[in-house]
Amino acid sequence: MKERVEVMISADAISKRLEEMAEQIYEDFGGEQVELVCVLKGAVMTLTELSKRLKMPVTMSFMDVSSYGNGTESTGKIKILRDLDEDISGKNVLLIEDIIDSGRTLSHLRDLLLKREPKAFKICTLLDKPDRRVADVPVDYVGFTIPDAFVVGYGLDYAQRYRNLNYVGVLHFDEE
Numbered sequence: 001m002k003e004r005v006e007v008m009i010s011a012d013a014i015s016k017r018l019e020e021m022a023e024q025i026y027e028d029f030g031g032e033q034v035e036l037v038c039v040l041k042g043a044v045m046t047l048t049e050l051s052k053r054l055k056m057p058v059t060m061s062f063m064d065v066s067s068y069g070n071g072t073e074s075t076g077k078i079k080i081l082r083d084l085d086e087d088i089s090g091k092n093v094l095l096i097e098d099i100i101d102s103g104r105t106l107s108h109l110r111d112l113l114l115k116r117e118p119k120a121f122k123i124c125t126l127l128d129k130p131d132r133r134v135a136d137v138p139v140d141y142v143g144f145t146i147p148d149a150f151v152v153g154y155g156l157d158y159a160q161r162y163r164n165l166n167y168v169g170v171l172h173f174d175e176e
């Protein structure tokens with residue numbers, strides 16, 4: 001089997017969309033300082049590219065989570081591998097994800113972080129795949145709504161590869 005990536009969202013389109021999202025986020029937080037919370041590893045590229053476009057002061061922190069299960073589907077039992085360094089109570093928080101698929105990861109993280117009583121809490125994702133949603137979770141900023149295909153690039157991986165692509169593409173497996 002040979003892997004092939006078909007472009008779904010170009011680097012240019014992502015850049016333009018992030019610009020628009022950054023403006024909206026700036027307005028919604030009234031230019032106040034925001035703590036950007038990145039969910040490792042997939043959201044790293046969205047965090048860095050979005051943060052470069054945000055005009056207000058920002059801080060950054062990172063969480064690493066894993067879901068138990070059979071390896072292909074998350075079960076909703078999320079294990080925190082790395083928690084935030086800082087207390088977020090009383091802070092403006094923007095949680096950044098690369099993709100919402102079943103919604104289980106984000107739904108769990110949202111509940112966890114809201115218990116810490118941030119001043120404001122919003123969620124931003126580059127990609128939303130609503131067809132596969134199991135856990136409902138309100139999302140404030142969506143870059144692109146995509147169909148149910150396995151995508152890679154811009155932080156998203158297949159077997160840990162392809163995260164470095166500057167576009168989002170559909171991964172195909174061709175017969176050799």
Ligand SMILES: O=P(O)(O)OC[C@H]1O[C@H](OP(=O)(O)OP(=O)(O)O)[C@H](O)[C@@H]1O
Nearest residue numbers: 040041042074099100101102103104105
């Ligand atoms: O909506 P869900 O079905 O919960 O899926 C979305 C999650 O899956 C991906 O992470 P993954 O576990 O692949 O880790 P990674 O970011 O390190 O690649 C993605 O970054 C989200 O965190």
Ligand code: HPA
Nearest residue numbers: 101149150151152156157
């Ligand atoms: O489509 C996807 N691609 C890569 N990682 C993912 N994690 C959830 N959905 C996806």
